[in-house]
Amino acid sequence: xxxxxxxASVSGSPGQSITISCTxxxxxxxxxxxxxxxxxxxxxAPKLMIYDVTIRPSGVSNRFSGSKSGNTASLxxxxxxxxxxxxxxxxxxxxxxPFVFGTGSRVTVL
Amino acid sequence: EVQLVESGGGxxxxxxxxxxxxxxxxxxxxxxxxxxxxxxxxxxLEWVAxxxxxxxxxxxxxxxxxxxxxxxxxxxxxxYLQVNSLRAGDTAMYYCARDFSKGDxxxxxxxxxxxVSS
Numbered sequence: 001x002x003x004x005x006x007x008a009s010v011s012g013s014p015g016q017s018i019t020i021s022c023t024x025x026x027x028x029x030x031x032x033x034x035x036x037x038x039x040x041x042x043x044x045a046p047k048l049m050i051y052d053v054t055i056r057p058s059g060v061s062n063r064f065s066g067s068k069s070g071n072t073a074s075l076x077x078x079x080x081x082x083x084x085x086x087x088x089x090x091x092x093x094x095x096x097x098p099f100v101f102g103t104g105s106r107v108t109v110l
Numbered sequence: 111e112v113q114l115v116e117s118g119g120g121x122x123x124x125x126x127x128x129x130x131x132x133x134x135x136x137x138x139x140x141x142x143x144x145x146x147x148x149x150x151x152x153x154x155l156e157w158v159a160x161x162x163x164x165x166x167x168x169x170x171x172x173x174x175x176x177x178x179x180x181x182x183x184x185x186x187x188x189x190y191l192q193v194n195s196l197r198a199g200d201t202a203m204y205y206c207a208r209d210f211s212k213g214d215x216x217x218x219x220x221x222x223x224x225x226v227s228s
Contacts, residue, residue: 003154034212038155045205045218046147046155057216089155091213097157098169099145099213104154 004029004090004102011108017078020105022090023071028100030071034093037066037075041086049088050075077107085109112136112217114206119222126196130222132189132206137217140164140184143209146191148202149221156202159191160209174200196226 005023012018022029022037029035035053038046048057050066053073063078073092077084090102118130130146145160159170159180168180179192189206203223207215 003156034214036214038215040155045220046215047218048214048216051211051214051216091155091157091215093213097171099157099160101147101155101157 002100004092004100006088006090006102006105008103009106009108011110012077012080013110014080014082016080017076018080018107020075020077020088020090020107022073022075022092022102024073024092024094024100025071027096028092028094029068029073029090031095032093033068035066035068035073036091037064038089038091039084039086040089046089080109082109112208114208114217114219116204116206116219116222119204119224121225121227122196123228124197124226126226127192127194128196128224130191130193130204130206130224132191132219134187134189134208137208139182139187144180144182144189145207145209145213145215146180146189147205147207147215147218148200148224149205150202157213158204160213161189193224196224198226200224201226 037050040046094100113135116132146158161180177195181190203221205221208217
């Protein structure tokens with residue numbers, strides 16, 4: 001079964017905003033409001049950053065925001081900081097599976 | 111403080127078996143679905159399986175269905191993954207995670223590494 005599609009890498013300068021896309025189909029991203037985003041630093045376990053498309057868990061910076069349009073979900077990081085440099089994964093409910101992750105995006109702070 | 115601690119990984123030959131365990135603390139274990147997620151070193155995350163609060167429902171990714179079995183013991187606050195007929199492609203770090211809502215995994219363990227090699 002195929003993973004959701006993310007860009008392999010995204011970069012930006014400190015203070016800038018970047019957006020990571022996550023493209024699926026009507027059977028997953030487009031069909032349900034169950035998209036989450038995870039941040040993973042090297043050698044560490046993933047951390048939940050956004051759930052149910054737009055909701056930030058307690059303790060996550062408000063510089064992180066989520067959205068969705070059609071079959072594509074997006075994670076935006078505003079005011080980019082050095083500690084944001086990490087891998088980011090989207091995840092969606094998919095009928096029959098029931099969950100699938102994205103291919104992952106490496107964020108680099110220039 | 112919520113904690114999830116995995117164990118049971120190791121080096122196993124192709125075709126072999128292991129039982130992975132995850133001990134939970136700091137929350138009411140029986141109130142949550144639980145999941146296993148794996149990650150091949152240097153690669154992306156793959157959702158493997160999850161189990162309902164009372165253990166009555168399990169779901170698996172197609173690639174492990176029939177070879178892996180997820181289970182739980184709510185009295186012992188423990189989650190398990192029995193992995194059989196292991197293949198080289200199953201080599202990965204295996205994480206257990208708490209699922210608080212429709213696949214939203216809010217707490218993760220540090221993982222246990224499974225290496226399948228002859």
